[in-house]
Amino acid sequence: MNKLVGITRNFSSSASLNAIKTVTVVGGGLMGSGIAQVTAQAGQNVYLIDTQKEQLEKAQKSIKNNLVRVAKKTFKDDAAKADSFVKESLNRIKMSTALEDGVNVDLVVEAIVEKLDAKQELFNKLDQLCPEHTILATNTSSMSVNEIGSRIKRKDRYGGLHFFNPVPVMRLLEVVKGEQISEETYQTLMTWGKSVGKTCITCKDTPGFIVNRLLGPYSAEAMRMYERGDASAKDIDIAMKLGAGFPMGPLELADYTGLDTKKALLSVMLQKTGHPVFQPIGLLNRLVAEGKYGRKSGEGIYKYEKSKV
Ligand code: CAA
Ligand code: NAD
Numbered sequence: 121m122n123k124l125v126g127i128t129r130n131f132s133s134s135a136s137l138n139a140i141k142t143v144t145v146v147g148g149g150l151m152g153s154g155i156a157q158v159t160a161q162a163g164q165n166v167y168l169i170d171t172q173k174e175q176l177e178k179a180q181k182s183i184k185n186n187l188v189r190v191a192k193k194t195f196k197d198d199a200a201k202a203d204s205f206v207k208e209s210l211n212r213i214k215m216s217t218a219l220e221d222g223v224n225v226d227l228v229v230e231a232i233v234e235k236l237d238a239k240q241e242l243f244n245k246l247d248q249l250c251p252e253h254t255i256l257a258t259n260t261s262s263m264s265v266n267e268i269g270s271r272i273k274r275k276d277r278y279g280g281l282h283f284f285n286p287v288p289v290m291r292l293l294e295v296v297k298g299e300q301i302s303e304e305t306y307q308t309l310m311t312w313g314k315s316v317g318k319t320c321i322t323c324k325d326t327p328g329f330i331v332n333r334l335l336g337p338y339s340a341e342a343m344r345m346y347e348r349g350d351a352s353a354k355d356i357d358i359a360m361k362l363g364a365g366f367p368m369g370p371l372e373l374a375d376y377t378g379l380d381t382k383k384a385l386l387s388v389m390l391q392k393t394g395h396p397v398f399q400p401i402g403l404l405n406r407l408v409a410e411g412k413y414g415r416k417s418g419e420g421i422y423k424y425e426k427s428k429v
Contacts, residue, residue, distance in 0.1 A: 139226070140164070140226045140227045140255075140308065140311075140312045140315070141164060141165070141226055142164065142165045142166070142167075142224075142225040142226050142227075143159045143164055143165070143166045143167075143225055143226065143227045143228070143229065144166065144167040144168075144169060144222035144223070144225045144227070144228045144229070145159070145166060145167070145168050145169070145228075145229050145231060146169045146170075146219065146222070146228060146229070146230050146231065146232055146242060146246075147169075147170060147230065147231035147232035147233070147259075148168050148169070148170035148172075148175045148176050148178075148179040148215070149170070149175060149179075149231065149232075149416070150285055150286075150378060150416060151231040151259055151283060151285060151287060152168060152170070152179070152229075152231035152232075152259075153168070153178075153179035153182055153183055153287075154186075154283065154285065154286055154287025154288055155229055155231055155259065155283055155287055156168040156179070156183065156213050157183045157186055157187065157209070157213075157287065157288055158287055158288055158316045158317060158318075159212075159316055160183075160209040160210070160212040160213045161187070161190065161205075161209050161288075161316075161317070162315050162316045162317065163212070164212065164315075164316075165212050165214075166212060166213050166214070167213075167214050167215070167216060167221060167222035167225065168213055168214070168215045168216075168222075169215075169216055169217070169218070169219055169221065169222045170215075170217065171217060172217070173217055176215045176216075176217065179215070180215065183210070183213065184206070184210060186286075186288050187205070187206045187209050187210065188202075188206055189288075190205075190288060191203070191205045191206050219242075219245060219246075219249070220249065223246065223249040223250045223251075223254075224250070224251060225250070225254060226253065226254060226255065227254065227255045227256075227257065227312060228246055228250060228254060228255070228256050228257065229257050229258075229259055229281055230242055230243065230246075230256070230257065230258045230259060230260075231259040231283075233384075234260065234261060234262070234263065234380075234381055234384035234385065234388075235384070236263060236267065236268065239258060239260065239263070239268045240268060240270070240271060243256060243258070243268060243269055243271070243272050243278075244271050244272065246272075247271075247272040247273055247274060252274075253277075254274075254277070255277045255278070255279075255305055255308060255309065256269070256272065256274065256277065256278045257278070257279050257280060257281040257309065258280050258281070259280075259281055259282060259283055260280065260282070261282065261328070261332055261381065261385050262327060262328050262332055262336075262384070262385040262388040262389055262392075263388050264325055264327075264392070265278075265279065265280040265296045265298050265325045266298055266299045266325050269298060275298060275299070275300035275301070276300055276301060276302040276305060277301075277302070277305050278298050278300075278301060278305070279295065279296055279297060279298045279301045279305060279306065279309055280294070280295070280296025280297075280298065280323075280325065280329070281293060281294075281295060281296070281309060281313065282294035282295075282296060282329055282331075283318075284331065285376065285377060291317070291318060291319050292318065292319055292321065292331070293313040293316075293318035293319065293320045293321070294320075294321055294322075294323050294329045294330060294331065295309050295310055295313060295320050295321065295322050295323070296322075296323050296324070296325055296329055297322060297323070297324060297325065298325060299325065306322075310322075327388065327389050327392035327393050328385070328389055332385060332389075333389075336385060336386060336389050336397075336398065337395075337397040337398070338370055339370050339373065339374055339382065339386075340386055340397055340398060340401060341397065342356055342360075342369075342370035342371055342374070343370075343371070343374065343401050343403055343404055343421075344401060346371060346403065346421070347401065347402060347403040353371045353421050353422065356369060356370065356371055357369020357370065357371050357372050371421045371422070372421075372422070374414065374420070374421060375414035375415050375420035375421050375422055375424075376414065376415055377414065378413050378414050378415075378416055379404060379407050379408050379412065379413050379414045379420045379421075380408050380413045382404065382414075383404050383405065383408050386398050386400075386401070386404070387400070407420055407421070
């Protein structure tokens, strides 16, 4: 998997800032696989890079399954078109464990683990390896976009692209303006977001941007409520689905997001805002320490059947 098969290394190296034709997504987990999928669905060539071969194999399977779901809906009465949509989209995605395979593109979207040092190290490498015109973007859910990119030189060609889980379904994209982003880069990111089917909104580089600044406290309070034994996990989730119209309850959603990601998010929010609602939660810390990350690991607040993970 660390050798690219059947493609030239240079998808494109001469696109202008306003025409993103080739994309690399770094991190092939929940978010990266979804971002690669919607990019390929939109007709763009995409490299998906992950350090873990098994993650890429998992991503390959989930992208295929999700493309089939999209195809069934989009081409209800035309099985042949549905089939070629899936095949062509899959063919546009090339996977590799070597970052160098994905540097010669117009846009790189980073979707690796929510750890500042790991993200900074990756952006420093990308800044050195990518051609001049390449735009770099982070999908961080809570960290400062400026801090992640603080050591790169191309600050005018850098910003935040915050997608939502599951990426193929959630229609929002928060485009985060870095301190020194150029107007041209910002417009290019907005245009690209639309091209992959998202409604783009703009935010400043504030903790949690818009959605997580509001969802974070809600999620933390739900976990504390469950930890105190105020109600069962199931009843807390039913309450918010039937009483407030949410598609998922807060505890189901925390498992769906990934408890490791949720823990990192709350910790960054505490550090950045100092607000007590983001204080550590014993239950969350314990589950993460036990490797119970939620749906992706088979157990979190709930247990999952292997076939549904
Ligand atoms: N890929 C493609 N299509 C998918 C999909 C995927 N991964 N997951 C679901 N779908 C499609 C299904 O095919 C189905 O389509 P139709 O209704 O047209 O047939 C539709 O989505 C609904 O799916 P299901 O019937 O399987 O299940 P559901 O009705 O329970 O919906 C859900 C699943 C879309 C995930 C819904 O429960 C939901 O919206 N949950 C809330 C998700 C949410 O809040 N996300 C944001 C989290 S915050 C975040 O992401 C930011 C952060 O930084 C942490
Ligand atoms: P995940 O744990 O599912 O996937 C992370 C992947 O990154 C793993 O496959 C890991 O092997 C890979 N990785 C780690 N270091 C790497 C490196 N240096 N190079 C290449 N690959 C590397 O995590 P996720 O849920 O997909 O989250 C990824 C990012 O997206 C995080 O910053 C997170 O905060 C953000 N985010 C998550 C959600 C969500 O709901 N899970 C929503 C929006 C944004």
